[in-house]
Amino acid sequence: MHYLSTRGQTQPHTFSEAVEAGLAPDGGLFLPESLPSIADKLPAWSKLSYPQLAAEFFTLFAPEISNAEWHQLTAEAYRRFDSPDVAPLKKITDKTYVLELFHGPTLAFKDFALQLLGLLYKRQVQHSGKRLSVLGATSGDTGSAAIHGCLGRDGITIFILYPNGRVAPLQERQMACTGADNVFAIPVPGTFDDAQRVVKDTFGDTAFASSVNLSAVNSINIARVLAQCVYYIWACLRLPEDVRATAEYVVPTGNFGNVLAGWLAQQMGMPAGSFRVATNQNDILHRFFSSGEYSQSEVHPSHAPSMDIQAASNFERFLYYILGQDSARVREVMSQIKSGAPFTIRLPHTSLRSTRMDDDTIVKVIAQMWKDWQYVLDPHTACAFTDMAQDRVSVVLATASPAKFPEVVRQATGSEPTHPTLEALKSKPLKTWPMAADVSAVKDFIRQQTSHGTKA
Ligand SMILES: Cc1ncc(COP(=O)(O)O)c(C=O)c1O
Numbered sequence: 478m479h480y481l482s483t484r485g486q487t488q489p490h491t492f493s494e495a496v497e498a499g500l501a502p503d504g505g506l507f508l509p510e511s512l513p514s515i516a517d518k519l520p521a522w523s524k525l526s527y528p529q530l531a532a533e534f535f536t537l538f539a540p541e542i543s544n545a546e547w548h549q550l551t552a553e554a555y556r557r558f559d560s561p562d563v564a565p566l567k568k569i570t571d572k573t574y575v576l577e578l579f580h581g582p583t584l585a586f587k588d589f590a591l592q593l594l595g596l597l598y599k600r601q602v603q604h605s606g607k608r609l610s611v612l613g614a615t616s617g618d619t620g621s622a623a624i625h626g627c628l629g630r631d632g633i634t635i636f637i638l639y640p641n642g643r644v645a646p647l648q649e650r651q652m653a654c655t656g657a658d659n660v661f662a663i664p665v666p667g668t669f670d671d672a673q674r675v676v677k678d679t680f681g682d683t684a685f686a687s688s689v690n691l692s693a694v695n696s697i698n699i700a701r702v703l704a705q706c707v708y709y710i711w712a713c714l715r716l717p718e719d720v721r722a723t724a725e726y727v728v729p730t731g732n733f734g735n736v737l738a739g740w741l742a743q744q745m746g747m748p749a750g751s752f753r754v755a756t757n758q759n760d761i762l763h764r765f766f767s768s769g770e771y772s773q774s775e776v777h778p779s780h781a782p783s784m785d786i787q788a789a790s791n792f793e794r795f796l797y798y799i800l801g802q803d804s805a806r807v808r809e810v811m812s813q814i815k816s817g818a819p820f821t822i823r824l825p826h827t828s829l830r831s832t833r834m835d836d837d838t839i840v841k842v843i844a845q846m847w848k849d850w851q852y853v854l855d856p857h858t859a860c861a862f863t864d865m866a867q868d869r870v871s872v873v874l875a876t877a878s879p880a881k882f883p884e885v886v887r888q889a890t891g892s893e894p895t896h897p898t899l900e901a902l903k904s905k906p907l908k909t910w911p912m913a914a915d916v917s918a919v920k921d922f923i924r925q926q927t928s929h930g931t932k933a
Protein backbone atom coordinates (compact mmCIF):
# COMPACT_ATOMS: atom_id res chain seq x y z
CA MET A 478 0.00 0.00 0.00
CA HIS A 479 1.37 3.40 -0.98
CA TYR A 480 0.35 6.87 0.10
CA LEU A 481 -0.08 9.78 -2.30
CA SER A 482 -0.26 13.50 -1.62
CA THR A 483 -3.52 15.37 -2.27
CA ARG A 484 -1.39 17.87 -4.24
CA GLY A 485 0.12 15.20 -6.49
CA GLN A 486 3.71 16.45 -6.40
CA THR A 487 5.24 14.00 -3.93
CA GLN A 488 6.64 10.53 -4.67
CA PRO A 489 4.52 7.66 -3.29
CA HIS A 490 5.40 6.91 0.35
CA THR A 491 5.00 3.74 2.41
CA PHE A 492 2.83 3.95 5.55
CA SER A 493 5.88 4.36 7.80
CA GLU A 494 7.36 7.06 5.57
CA ALA A 495 4.04 8.94 5.40
CA VAL A 496 3.66 8.76 9.19
CA GLU A 497 7.23 9.93 9.73
CA ALA A 498 6.80 12.88 7.35
CA GLY A 499 3.35 13.92 8.62
CA LEU A 500 2.75 16.59 5.99
CA ALA A 501 3.70 15.70 2.39
CA PRO A 502 6.73 17.65 1.12
CA ASP A 503 4.55 19.39 -1.52
CA GLY A 504 2.38 20.81 1.29
CA GLY A 505 -0.45 18.33 0.67
CA LEU A 506 -1.85 15.60 2.87
CA PHE A 507 -1.21 11.89 2.43
CA LEU A 508 -3.99 9.48 1.50
CA PRO A 509 -3.87 5.76 0.67
CA GLU A 510 -3.55 5.26 -3.10
CA SER A 511 -6.78 3.26 -2.92
CA LEU A 512 -9.21 2.40 -0.16
CA PRO A 513 -9.47 -1.30 0.67
CA SER A 514 -12.89 -2.89 0.92
CA ILE A 515 -13.75 -3.97 4.45
CA ALA A 516 -17.38 -5.07 3.90
CA ASP A 517 -16.66 -8.81 3.73
CA LYS A 518 -14.48 -8.65 6.85
CA LEU A 519 -17.13 -7.17 9.13
CA PRO A 520 -18.80 -10.42 10.30
CA ALA A 521 -15.44 -11.73 11.56
CA TRP A 522 -14.46 -8.33 12.94
CA SER A 523 -17.64 -8.12 15.02
CA LYS A 524 -16.20 -10.77 17.36
CA LEU A 525 -12.96 -8.90 18.07
CA SER A 526 -12.02 -6.73 21.04
CA TYR A 527 -11.26 -3.07 20.29
CA PRO A 528 -7.46 -3.53 20.16
CA GLN A 529 -7.84 -6.62 17.96
CA LEU A 530 -10.11 -4.74 15.56
CA ALA A 531 -7.62 -1.87 15.37
CA ALA A 532 -4.80 -4.34 14.61
CA GLU A 533 -6.73 -6.04 11.79
CA PHE A 534 -7.68 -2.67 10.31
CA PHE A 535 -4.12 -1.32 10.36
CA THR A 536 -2.74 -4.50 8.82
CA LEU A 537 -4.64 -3.52 5.65
CA PHE A 538 -2.94 -0.14 5.54
CA ALA A 539 0.57 -0.96 6.70
CA PRO A 540 1.50 -4.51 5.70
CA GLU A 541 5.17 -3.65 6.29
CA ILE A 542 4.37 -3.99 10.02
CA SER A 543 3.44 -7.62 10.73
CA ASN A 544 -0.06 -8.48 11.93
CA ALA A 545 1.47 -9.88 15.15
CA GLU A 546 3.28 -6.60 15.79
CA TRP A 547 0.11 -4.61 15.10
CA HIS A 548 -1.64 -6.70 17.75
CA GLN A 549 1.13 -5.88 20.24
CA LEU A 550 1.00 -2.18 19.38
CA THR A 551 -2.77 -1.82 19.70
CA ALA A 552 -2.94 -3.92 22.90
CA GLU A 553 -0.40 -1.52 24.40
CA ALA A 554 -2.10 1.62 23.00
CA TYR A 555 -5.53 0.85 24.48
CA ARG A 556 -4.30 -0.69 27.76
CA ARG A 557 -4.67 2.54 29.70
CA PHE A 558 -8.29 3.23 28.72
CA ASP A 559 -10.57 3.06 31.75
CA SER A 560 -13.47 1.23 30.06
CA PRO A 561 -13.24 -2.49 29.18
CA ASP A 562 -14.95 -1.66 25.86
CA VAL A 563 -12.40 1.15 25.20
CA ALA A 564 -15.15 3.01 23.26
CA PRO A 565 -18.44 2.15 24.97
CA LEU A 566 -21.60 2.68 22.92
CA LYS A 567 -24.38 3.82 25.27
CA LYS A 568 -28.04 3.67 24.32
CA ILE A 569 -29.90 6.78 25.49
CA THR A 570 -33.19 6.18 23.63
CA ASP A 571 -34.28 3.82 20.84
CA LYS A 572 -33.16 6.46 18.38
CA THR A 573 -30.06 7.91 20.11
CA TYR A 574 -26.77 6.30 21.00
CA VAL A 575 -23.67 7.97 22.40
CA LEU A 576 -20.23 6.64 21.50
CA GLU A 577 -18.07 7.63 24.46
CA LEU A 578 -14.59 8.46 23.20
CA PHE A 579 -13.22 9.97 26.39
CA HIS A 580 -11.98 6.98 28.36
CA GLY A 581 -8.30 7.41 27.45
CA PRO A 582 -5.55 8.98 29.57
CA THR A 583 -6.34 12.61 28.62
CA LEU A 584 -10.14 12.20 28.51
CA ALA A 585 -10.70 13.14 24.85
CA PHE A 586 -11.10 11.24 21.58
CA LYS A 587 -7.59 12.24 20.52
CA ASP A 588 -6.16 9.51 22.76
CA PHE A 589 -7.36 6.85 20.31
CA ALA A 590 -4.87 7.92 17.69
CA LEU A 591 -2.20 9.54 19.79
CA GLN A 592 -1.55 6.67 22.19
CA LEU A 593 -0.90 4.56 19.08
CA LEU A 594 1.11 7.24 17.27
CA GLY A 595 3.37 7.58 20.36
CA LEU A 596 4.15 3.86 20.04
CA LEU A 597 4.77 4.15 16.30
CA TYR A 598 7.23 6.95 17.03
CA LYS A 599 8.95 4.82 19.66
CA ARG A 600 9.23 1.99 17.11
CA GLN A 601 10.62 4.36 14.52
CA VAL A 602 13.28 5.75 16.88
CA GLN A 603 14.31 2.18 17.79
CA HIS A 604 14.57 1.17 14.13
CA SER A 605 16.33 4.27 12.82
CA GLY A 606 18.42 5.17 15.86
CA LYS A 607 17.57 8.82 15.12
CA ARG A 608 15.92 11.32 17.47
CA LEU A 609 12.50 12.63 16.49
CA SER A 610 11.12 16.15 16.94
CA VAL A 611 7.35 16.07 17.11
CA LEU A 612 5.46 19.26 16.35
CA GLY A 613 1.78 20.07 16.63
CA ALA A 614 -0.80 22.81 17.05
CA THR A 615 -3.71 22.45 19.40
CA SER A 616 -6.91 24.10 20.44
CA GLY A 617 -6.67 22.02 23.60
CA ASP A 618 -7.10 18.28 23.20
CA THR A 619 -4.62 17.17 20.53
CA GLY A 620 -1.79 18.80 22.48
CA SER A 621 -2.49 17.00 25.74
CA ALA A 622 -3.13 13.66 24.02
CA ALA A 623 0.05 13.97 21.92
CA ILE A 624 2.12 14.90 24.94
CA HIS A 625 0.79 11.91 26.87
CA GLY A 626 1.50 9.64 23.90
CA CYS A 627 5.14 10.79 23.83
CA LEU A 628 5.75 11.40 27.54
CA GLY A 629 8.98 9.92 28.82
CA ARG A 630 9.80 8.26 25.48
CA ASP A 631 13.53 8.22 24.77
CA GLY A 632 14.62 9.97 21.59
CA ILE A 633 11.45 12.06 21.22
CA THR A 634 11.07 15.79 21.92
CA ILE A 635 7.61 17.25 21.54
CA PHE A 636 6.64 20.88 20.81
CA ILE A 637 2.99 21.93 21.03
CA LEU A 638 1.76 25.39 19.98
CA TYR A 639 -1.57 26.61 21.32
CA PRO A 640 -3.48 29.91 21.24
CA ASN A 641 -2.66 31.78 24.44
CA GLY A 642 -5.74 32.16 26.67
CA ARG A 643 -7.99 30.28 24.26
CA VAL A 644 -7.76 26.73 25.56
CA ALA A 645 -9.61 25.61 28.69
CA PRO A 646 -7.55 25.98 31.91
CA LEU A 647 -7.47 22.22 32.59
CA GLN A 648 -6.43 21.49 29.00
CA GLU A 649 -3.51 23.88 29.48
CA ARG A 650 -2.58 22.15 32.73
CA GLN A 651 -2.60 18.76 30.99
CA MET A 652 0.04 20.11 28.60
CA ALA A 653 2.07 22.32 30.90
CA CYS A 654 2.18 20.41 34.21
CA THR A 655 3.88 17.18 33.11
CA GLY A 656 7.27 18.16 34.54
CA ALA A 657 8.83 16.15 31.66
CA ASP A 658 11.94 17.59 30.05
CA ASN A 659 11.07 16.31 26.53
CA VAL A 660 7.82 18.35 26.46
CA PHE A 661 7.44 22.00 25.41
CA ALA A 662 4.02 23.64 25.75
CA ILE A 663 4.18 26.86 23.74
CA PRO A 664 1.44 29.49 24.02
CA VAL A 665 1.34 31.82 20.98
CA PRO A 666 -0.79 34.92 20.32
CA GLY A 667 -3.85 34.58 18.07
CA THR A 668 -6.12 31.66 17.33
CA PHE A 669 -5.65 27.93 16.71
CA ASP A 670 -5.57 28.73 12.97
CA ASP A 671 -2.49 30.94 13.53
CA ALA A 672 -0.78 28.15 15.46
CA GLN A 673 -1.65 25.57 12.80
CA ARG A 674 -0.38 27.89 10.04
CA VAL A 675 2.99 28.24 11.82
CA VAL A 676 3.19 24.45 12.18
CA LYS A 677 2.41 23.86 8.50
CA ASP A 678 4.88 26.54 7.37
CA THR A 679 7.55 24.98 9.59
CA PHE A 680 6.99 21.66 7.80
CA GLY A 681 7.08 23.63 4.54
CA ASP A 682 10.81 24.21 5.12
CA THR A 683 11.68 20.66 4.13
CA ALA A 684 15.43 21.12 4.72
CA PHE A 685 14.72 22.21 8.29
CA ALA A 686 12.14 19.44 8.77
CA SER A 687 14.58 16.75 7.74
CA SER A 688 17.47 18.28 9.73
CA VAL A 689 15.56 17.82 13.00
CA ASN A 690 13.51 14.77 11.95
CA LEU A 691 10.24 16.61 12.29
CA SER A 692 6.97 14.70 12.50
CA ALA A 693 3.36 15.92 12.82
CA VAL A 694 0.90 14.89 15.50
CA ASN A 695 -2.08 16.72 14.09
CA SER A 696 -4.61 14.94 11.93
CA ILE A 697 -2.62 16.07 8.92
CA ASN A 698 -0.78 12.83 9.83
CA ILE A 699 -2.59 9.98 8.04
CA ALA A 700 -2.05 7.62 11.01
CA ARG A 701 -4.33 9.91 13.05
CA VAL A 702 -7.21 9.66 10.60
CA LEU A 703 -6.88 5.89 10.13
CA ALA A 704 -6.83 5.27 13.89
CA GLN A 705 -10.02 7.32 14.14
CA CYS A 706 -11.76 5.15 11.47
CA VAL A 707 -11.62 2.21 13.86
CA TYR A 708 -14.13 3.49 16.43
CA TYR A 709 -16.75 4.08 13.74
CA ILE A 710 -16.43 0.45 12.64
CA TRP A 711 -16.52 -0.62 16.29
CA ALA A 712 -19.71 1.41 16.89
CA CYS A 713 -21.34 0.16 13.69
CA LEU A 714 -20.74 -3.45 14.74
CA ARG A 715 -22.36 -2.82 18.11
CA LEU A 716 -25.58 -1.37 16.64
CA PRO A 717 -28.55 -3.67 15.95
CA GLU A 718 -27.97 -5.09 12.46
CA ASP A 719 -31.18 -3.65 11.00
CA VAL A 720 -30.23 -0.01 11.74
CA ARG A 721 -26.58 -0.08 10.64
CA ALA A 722 -27.09 0.90 7.01
CA THR A 723 -29.16 3.99 7.80
CA ALA A 724 -27.58 5.24 11.05
CA GLU A 725 -26.45 8.85 11.15
CA TYR A 726 -23.12 9.58 12.87
CA VAL A 727 -23.16 13.00 14.48
CA VAL A 728 -19.68 14.43 14.85
CA PRO A 729 -18.66 17.57 16.78
CA THR A 730 -16.34 19.14 14.22
CA GLY A 731 -13.43 21.60 14.10
CA ASN A 732 -10.43 20.47 12.07
CA PHE A 733 -12.57 17.94 10.16
CA GLY A 734 -10.37 14.92 10.97
CA ASN A 735 -12.97 13.07 13.01
CA VAL A 736 -15.86 13.22 10.57
CA LEU A 737 -13.53 12.55 7.64
CA ALA A 738 -12.46 9.29 9.34
CA GLY A 739 -16.10 8.14 9.53
CA TRP A 740 -16.78 9.11 5.95
CA LEU A 741 -13.67 7.20 4.79
CA ALA A 742 -14.82 4.12 6.72
CA GLN A 743 -18.11 4.36 4.82
CA GLN A 744 -16.23 4.62 1.51
CA MET A 745 -14.45 1.37 2.50
CA GLY A 746 -17.76 -0.42 2.92
CA MET A 747 -18.81 0.23 6.52
CA PRO A 748 -22.60 0.40 6.51
CA ALA A 749 -23.75 3.93 7.45
CA GLY A 750 -26.55 6.23 6.34
CA SER A 751 -25.09 9.68 6.84
CA PHE A 752 -22.73 11.89 8.80
CA ARG A 753 -23.58 15.21 10.40
CA VAL A 754 -20.86 17.85 10.74
CA ALA A 755 -21.85 19.55 14.01
CA THR A 756 -20.06 22.89 14.45
CA ASN A 757 -20.13 25.52 17.17
CA GLN A 758 -20.61 29.21 16.30
CA ASN A 759 -17.40 29.06 14.23
CA ASP A 760 -19.44 27.58 11.46
CA ILE A 761 -17.45 27.84 8.22
CA LEU A 762 -18.02 24.12 7.53
CA HIS A 763 -21.73 24.35 8.26
CA ARG A 764 -22.00 27.26 5.81
CA PHE A 765 -20.04 25.24 3.25
CA PHE A 766 -22.14 22.09 3.56
CA SER A 767 -25.38 24.04 3.42
CA SER A 768 -24.49 26.37 0.52
CA GLY A 769 -21.32 25.17 -1.21
CA GLU A 770 -19.66 28.51 -0.33
CA TYR A 771 -16.40 28.42 1.61
CA SER A 772 -15.71 31.85 3.10
CA GLN A 773 -13.43 32.42 6.05
CA SER A 774 -14.39 34.78 8.83
CA GLU A 775 -13.00 35.74 12.22
CA VAL A 776 -12.82 33.08 14.94
CA HIS A 777 -14.99 33.88 17.96
CA PRO A 778 -14.08 32.17 21.25
CA SER A 779 -16.85 29.81 22.30
CA HIS A 780 -17.90 27.42 25.07
CA ALA A 781 -16.48 24.61 22.90
CA PRO A 782 -12.95 26.03 22.52
CA SER A 783 -11.38 23.00 20.85
CA MET A 784 -13.67 23.61 17.86
CA ASP A 785 -12.79 27.32 17.53
CA ILE A 786 -11.33 26.75 14.07
CA GLN A 787 -11.93 28.27 10.63
CA ALA A 788 -9.15 26.69 8.55
CA ALA A 789 -9.95 22.98 8.91
CA SER A 790 -6.91 21.10 7.64
CA ASN A 791 -8.62 17.82 6.71
CA PHE A 792 -11.02 19.64 4.46
CA GLU A 793 -8.25 19.28 1.86
CA ARG A 794 -8.57 15.47 1.95
CA PHE A 795 -12.32 15.73 1.44
CA LEU A 796 -11.84 18.22 -1.41
CA TYR A 797 -9.47 15.77 -3.10
CA TYR A 798 -12.25 13.19 -3.26
CA ILE A 799 -15.07 15.53 -4.23
CA LEU A 800 -12.89 17.10 -6.93
CA GLY A 801 -12.48 13.66 -8.50
CA GLN A 802 -8.94 13.10 -7.12
CA ASP A 803 -7.72 15.89 -9.39
CA SER A 804 -4.56 17.15 -7.64
CA ALA A 805 -4.12 20.14 -9.95
CA ARG A 806 -7.60 21.33 -9.02
CA VAL A 807 -6.83 20.73 -5.31
CA ARG A 808 -3.70 22.90 -5.63
CA GLU A 809 -5.77 25.65 -7.24
CA VAL A 810 -8.48 25.59 -4.58
CA MET A 811 -5.96 25.39 -1.73
CA SER A 812 -4.09 28.42 -3.01
CA GLN A 813 -7.40 30.28 -3.23
CA ILE A 814 -8.15 29.28 0.39
CA LYS A 815 -4.64 30.42 1.43
CA SER A 816 -5.23 33.82 -0.15
CA GLY A 817 -8.35 34.20 2.00
CA ALA A 818 -10.61 34.56 -1.05
CA PRO A 819 -13.98 32.78 -0.81
CA PHE A 820 -14.85 30.09 -3.31
CA THR A 821 -18.01 28.25 -4.22
CA ILE A 822 -18.33 24.77 -5.63
CA ARG A 823 -21.32 22.80 -6.76
CA LEU A 824 -21.44 20.18 -4.01
CA PRO A 825 -21.85 16.66 -5.33
CA HIS A 826 -24.33 14.45 -3.50
CA THR A 827 -22.52 13.10 -0.43
CA SER A 828 -23.63 11.48 2.81
CA LEU A 829 -22.67 14.61 4.80
CA ARG A 830 -24.96 17.27 6.23
CA SER A 831 -24.27 19.89 8.89
CA THR A 832 -25.58 21.95 11.80
CA ARG A 833 -24.26 24.74 14.06
CA MET A 834 -24.82 25.66 17.70
CA ASP A 835 -24.26 28.93 19.56
CA ASP A 836 -23.07 29.22 23.17
CA ASP A 837 -26.48 29.86 24.76
CA THR A 838 -27.85 26.74 23.14
CA ILE A 839 -24.83 24.69 24.28
CA VAL A 840 -25.69 25.54 27.90
CA LYS A 841 -29.39 24.80 27.35
CA VAL A 842 -28.65 21.43 25.71
CA ILE A 843 -26.33 20.33 28.55
CA ALA A 844 -29.04 21.34 31.07
CA GLN A 845 -31.79 19.52 29.16
CA MET A 846 -29.81 16.29 28.69
CA TRP A 847 -29.02 16.30 32.39
CA LYS A 848 -32.66 16.92 33.32
CA ASP A 849 -34.14 14.35 30.91
CA TRP A 850 -31.54 11.56 30.98
CA GLN A 851 -29.11 12.36 33.85
CA TYR A 852 -26.41 12.30 31.20
CA VAL A 853 -23.71 14.98 31.41
CA LEU A 854 -22.38 16.27 28.09
CA ASP A 855 -19.24 18.27 27.51
CA PRO A 856 -19.77 21.49 25.52
CA HIS A 857 -18.32 20.03 22.29
CA THR A 858 -20.54 16.96 22.38
CA ALA A 859 -23.50 19.22 23.17
CA CYS A 860 -23.15 20.75 19.67
CA ALA A 861 -24.37 17.43 18.26
CA PHE A 862 -27.76 17.60 20.00
CA THR A 863 -29.74 19.64 17.50
CA ASP A 864 -31.81 18.74 14.46
CA MET A 865 -31.67 15.04 15.40
CA ALA A 866 -32.78 12.80 12.53
CA GLN A 867 -36.36 11.60 13.09
CA ASP A 868 -36.31 8.70 10.66
CA ARG A 869 -33.19 6.81 11.71
CA VAL A 870 -30.85 6.09 14.59
CA SER A 871 -28.26 8.72 15.51
CA VAL A 872 -24.88 7.85 16.95
CA VAL A 873 -23.42 10.91 18.66
CA LEU A 874 -19.66 10.91 19.10
CA ALA A 875 -18.90 12.15 22.63
CA THR A 876 -15.50 13.66 22.04
CA ALA A 877 -14.43 14.81 25.51
CA SER A 878 -15.18 14.25 29.16
CA PRO A 879 -17.34 16.98 30.75
CA ALA A 880 -14.77 17.11 33.58
CA LYS A 881 -12.41 19.01 31.25
CA PHE A 882 -14.87 21.92 31.02
CA PRO A 883 -16.30 22.25 34.55
CA GLU A 884 -17.33 25.93 34.34
CA VAL A 885 -19.72 25.55 31.41
CA VAL A 886 -21.16 22.34 32.83
CA ARG A 887 -21.74 24.03 36.20
CA GLN A 888 -23.61 26.87 34.47
CA ALA A 889 -25.90 24.28 32.93
CA THR A 890 -26.36 21.68 35.67
CA GLY A 891 -25.43 23.49 38.89
CA SER A 892 -22.49 21.22 39.69
CA GLU A 893 -18.95 20.74 38.47
CA PRO A 894 -17.91 17.33 37.15
CA THR A 895 -14.46 16.20 38.32
CA HIS A 896 -11.94 13.52 37.44
CA PRO A 897 -9.04 12.39 39.66
CA THR A 898 -6.36 12.91 36.98
CA LEU A 899 -7.53 16.49 36.45
CA GLU A 900 -7.81 17.19 40.18
CA ALA A 901 -4.21 16.05 40.62
CA LEU A 902 -3.04 18.63 38.07
CA LYS A 903 -4.44 21.59 39.99
CA SER A 904 -1.58 21.72 42.49
CA LYS A 905 1.24 21.13 40.01
CA PRO A 906 3.50 23.95 38.74
CA LEU A 907 2.73 25.19 35.22
CA LYS A 908 5.70 25.47 32.81
CA THR A 909 5.16 27.12 29.43
CA TRP A 910 7.42 28.58 26.73
CA PRO A 911 5.54 31.60 25.32
CA MET A 912 6.61 32.63 21.82
CA ALA A 913 5.57 34.76 18.84
CA ALA A 914 3.41 33.00 16.22
CA ASP A 915 6.41 33.12 13.97
CA VAL A 916 8.01 30.33 11.94
CA SER A 917 11.60 31.51 12.47
CA ALA A 918 11.13 31.77 16.23
CA VAL A 919 9.67 28.25 16.34
CA LYS A 920 12.43 26.81 14.15
CA ASP A 921 15.15 28.47 16.29
CA PHE A 922 13.57 27.10 19.43
CA ILE A 923 13.33 23.56 18.05
CA ARG A 924 16.95 23.75 16.85
CA GLN A 925 18.10 24.94 20.29
CA GLN A 926 16.23 22.24 22.18
CA THR A 927 17.43 19.46 19.89
CA SER A 928 20.97 20.72 19.33
CA HIS A 929 22.45 17.82 21.32
CA GLY A 930 22.37 15.81 18.09
CA THR A 931 20.09 13.58 16.11
CA LYS A 932 21.14 10.20 17.55
CA ALA A 933 18.53 8.70 19.87
C1 LIG B 1 -13.48 17.77 22.28
C2 LIG B 1 -13.38 17.97 20.81
N1 LIG B 1 -14.47 17.76 20.06
C3 LIG B 1 -14.44 17.91 18.72
C4 LIG B 1 -13.29 18.33 18.08
C5 LIG B 1 -13.32 18.45 16.59
O1 LIG B 1 -12.70 17.36 15.97
P1 LIG B 1 -12.04 17.54 14.54
O2 LIG B 1 -10.99 18.58 14.70
O3 LIG B 1 -11.48 16.22 14.22
O4 LIG B 1 -13.12 17.98 13.64
C6 LIG B 1 -12.13 18.57 18.83
C7 LIG B 1 -10.87 19.01 18.21
O5 LIG B 1 -10.39 18.50 17.29
C8 LIG B 1 -12.17 18.36 20.21
O6 LIG B 1 -11.07 18.52 20.94
Ligand SMILES: N[C@@H](CCOP(=O)(O)O)C(=O)O
Nearest residue numbers: 615616617618619695696732
Ligand atom coordinates in the same frame (compact mmCIF):
# COMPACT_ATOMS: atom_id res chain seq x y z
N1 LIG C 1 -9.45 20.38 18.26
C1 LIG C 1 -8.12 20.04 17.99
C2 LIG C 1 -7.51 20.81 16.87
C3 LIG C 1 -6.45 20.05 16.16
O1 LIG C 1 -7.04 18.97 15.52
P1 LIG C 1 -6.27 17.74 14.92
O2 LIG C 1 -7.25 16.63 15.00
O3 LIG C 1 -5.89 18.09 13.56
O4 LIG C 1 -5.06 17.46 15.74
C4 LIG C 1 -7.32 20.10 19.29
O5 LIG C 1 -7.86 19.74 20.29
O6 LIG C 1 -6.19 20.48 19.29
